[in-house]
Amino acid sequence: MASILFEGFLVSLGLLLAIGPQNFYVLRQGLKHRHVFAVTTTTFISDALMIALGVLGVGRFFADYPTIAYWLGWGGTAFLLWFALKSLKAAIKPDVITDDRIEGSAGDAAGKGVGVAILHALAFAWLNPWAYVDTMVLIGGVSVRYETDTARFMFMAGATMASALWFYSIGYGAKRAAPLFKKPATWRVLDSVITIVMLGVAFLLIRHQLSL
Numbered sequence: 001m002a003s004i005l006f007e008g009f010l011v012s013l014g015l016l017l018a019i020g021p022q023n024f025y026v027l028r029q030g031l032k033h034r035h036v037f038a039v040t041t042t043t044f045i046s047d048a049l050m051i052a053l054g055v056l057g058v059g060r061f062f063a064d065y066p067t068i069a070y071w072l073g074w075g076g077t078a079f080l081l082w083f084a085l086k087s088l089k090a091a092i093k094p095d096v097i098t099d100d101r102i103e104g105s106a107g108d109a110a111g112k113g114v115g116v117a118i119l120h121a122l123a124f125a126w127l128n129p130w131a132y133v134d135t136m137v138l139i140g141g142v143s144v145r146y147e148t149d150t151a152r153f154m155f156m157a158g159a160t161m162a163s164a165l166w167f168y169s170i171g172y173g174a175k176r177a178a179p180l181f182k183k184p185a186t187w188r189v190l191d192s193v194i195t196i197v198m199l200g201v202a203f204l205l206i207r208h209q210l211s212l
Contacts (some may be wrong), residue, residue: 001151011201055153059141094188145204
């Protein structure tokens with residue numbers, strides 16, 4: 001069960017490490033010390049709910065339909081391989097988080113109260129189509145290979161732990177994290193690790209698919 005927990009953790013963390021507007025926003029709030037707990041907690045809870053929908057909702061539902069589960073598994077595999085290739089390209093030519101991108105992420109929420117900050121955090125979470133692809137197609141697709149509810153729950157728990165670690169770390173560790181995120185070398189290392197992780201999980205999923 002520990003290996004399933006760790007797999008969920010790695011898959012989720014790999015997706016979260018990708019540069020995106022949600023990460024920019026949480027990082028900015030941390031740098032500005034504005035509503036950090038509210039924004040970080042809103043972001044984490046939203047991500048945890050989407051992970052649960054992917055694993056216990058979509059994944060569990062399709063697990064009862066072998067043919068659909070089979071193709072969903074291959075869909076997850078294809079996404080893993082695509083994400084690994086994307087990360088490899090990013091490692092070769094890394095993108096960085098600049099001050100302008102961090103500041104611009106807040107939009108009209110800059111300087112506003114906690115209510116507006118939470119609404120923006122919710123928008124970044126629930127109005128981002130890639131979030132649904134990550135949780136429904138990838139995390140849900142990978143979880144299909146687990147036959148028991150206990151195994152799926154462990155996978156979901158690992159993915160949720162990664163989400164908590166990531167968002168609270170960049171929210172409260174923004175002052176120390178921001179300089180690292182501005183260095184190409186940091187992203188080169190992170191994207192290289194993501195590539196290896198995604199290829200490893202894809203290999204496990206392919207082996208499972210071929211055994212069906």
